[in-house]
Amino acid sequence: MTEREKLALLEDMLELDEGDLTVDTVLDDIDEYDSMAKLSLIVLMEDEFDVKLTADVIRGFETVGDIVALMEK
Amino acid sequence: MIYAENEGIRISAIAASVPEQVIDIRAKLDDPEEDPKFIKNFMKKTGITQIRKSTMAQTASDFSYTAAKQIEAAGKYRPEEIGVLINITQTPDYRTPSTALALHKRLGLPKDCLAFDINLGCSGFVYGVSLAASLLQTSNASKALVTVGDTLARKRRFPNQKRSSNTALLFGDACSATLLEKAPGYRVRTALMSDGTGHKALASPYNGWKHPVGPGSIPGDDIxxxxxxxxxxxxxIREFTEKAGTTMEEYDAMALHQANMMIIKNVAKRVGMPMEKVPVCLDRFGNTSGASAPLSLVDRFGECGEDKELFLIASGFGIGLSWGVVDFRINEKDILPLTIGHDTYDDGYPDDLPEDEE
Known part of the structure; x- marks a missing residue:
């Protein structure tokens, strides 16, 4: 999976337009990245990448790139 | 898991009761006091568009009473037959005694009856059914009533807050009553679990004995x-069905605690149960805590009333952390239509006494 495809998965999850996200996008700047979106992220990472996110790991995310780095596929 | 097969026991009626007052969350979009973006986002993410909210004149025990009386009125039990009354609530009427005792009086139950409360939330239905089934099996009691429910939408005191918060819209008020009885050829199977390391994940730690003063609730650890x-x-659920020797295809429906749509869909998907067989009432009633699984059955089957046996599996999970699964057979006509609770109880205590200085 390319980096763009991984970003597209996150854009789809957050209901953003294609190309809205880059690896440098700061998560705090994304209105849609709220508490419910974090739950969607848990499901996405577990279903697509077999990565189990804990609350501490999610709290540590600063940029979109921090999430993409865990998407190994 | 703590697994039990209660042979010779069946669930012979399920009823649920909700307040008349509907809080229409969609209408809040036009309310100048509210943030429309927050409201829109909340509805989209949780799937909740309405909740039922009790007035200050009623408590959970009133809705439990209405549901239990509905089962009695349907001819399913006479008060003197009830040997077990378990009331599961996080919003009890009193610090002491158990609200179950006030219900015991109101329902006209006999002295040959054990009655007590259990402080559990979203796992309440499964825990109550499990305990009542095992008590029936090991005693001379012939019928048991399990009432489950909370009024988490109604505040303890009159609230000052005008703008809605997540928790103000998430929880709806509802209670259920379930009748169990001895019945050869039937069985109720249950599996229960607990994890106290999560006791702080969802909690109301204040206003008890350890922290006597403080807010009514604190934010939970959603993640x-x-x-x-x-x-x-x-x-x-997988471990339970493996032990019970059943498959998801055999069940006519799976009643899940109505936490939010994302959780309902994910649990269903992960156990391979199609959503058509998972009743959803969250959209119109919100998260109704321990009563939500039986309420979803009442909502789906209560008006059908066909003389047909259903094989059901139910699961409750949440505060504690506490979770469980139950499966049972029940005739569809024994799942009664939803009632609006109008009952109230004047216990005679005055409300204008001053707080004491300890």
């Missing part, structure tokens, strides 16, 4: 609870 739910609950 920890969500992770617990989508991992532990499907695993327990």
């Amino acid at each position: 920890a609870v969500f992770n617990f739910t989508i991992r532990e609950v499907p695993e327990l």
Whole structure:
């Protein structure tokens, strides 16, 4: 999976337009990245990448790139 | 898991009761006091568009009473037959005694009856059914009533807050009553689990004996609870069906605690149950705590009333952390239509006494 495809998965999850996200996008700047979106992220990472996110790991995310780095596929 | 097969026991009626007052969350979009973006986002993410909210004149025990009386009026029990009354609530009427005792009086139950409360939330229905089934099996009691429910939408005191918060819209008020009885050829199977390391994930730690003063509720750890739910609950359901020797195809429906749509869909998907067989009432009633699984059955089957046996599986999970699964057979006509609770109880205590200085 390319980096763009991984970003597209996150854009789809957050209901953003294609190309809205880059690896440098700061998560705090994304209105849609709220508490419910974090739950969607848990499901996405577990279903697509077999990565189990804990609350501490999610709290540590600063940029979109921090999430993409865990998407190994 | 703590697994039990209660042979010779069946669930012979399920009823549920809700307040008349409907809080229409969609209408809040036009309310100048509210943030429309927050309201829109809340509805989209949770799937909740309405909740039922009790007035200050009623408490959970009033809705439990209405549901229990509905089962009696349907001819399913006479008060003198009830040997077990278990009331499960987080919003009891009193610090002491158990609200079950006030219900015992109101329902006209006999002295040959054990009655007590259990402080559990979203796992309440499964825990109540499990305990009542095992008590029936090991005693001379012939019928048991389990009432479950909370009024989490109604505040303890009159609220000052005008703008809605997540929790103000998430929880709806509802209670259920379930009748169990001895019945050869039937069985109720249950599996229960607890994890006290999560006791702080969802909690109201104040106003008890340890922290006598403080807010009514504190924010929960949503992520920890969500992770617990989508991992532990499907695993327990799989373990339970393996032990019971059943498959998802055999069940006519799976009643899940109505936490939010994302959780319902994920648990269903992970155990391989199609959503058509998962009753959803969350959209119109919100998260109704321990009563939500039986309420979803009442909502789906209560008006059908066909003389046809259903094989059901149900799961409750949440605060504690506490979770469980139950499966049972019940005739569709024994799942009664939803009632609006109008009952109230004047216990005679004055409300204008001053707080004491200890």
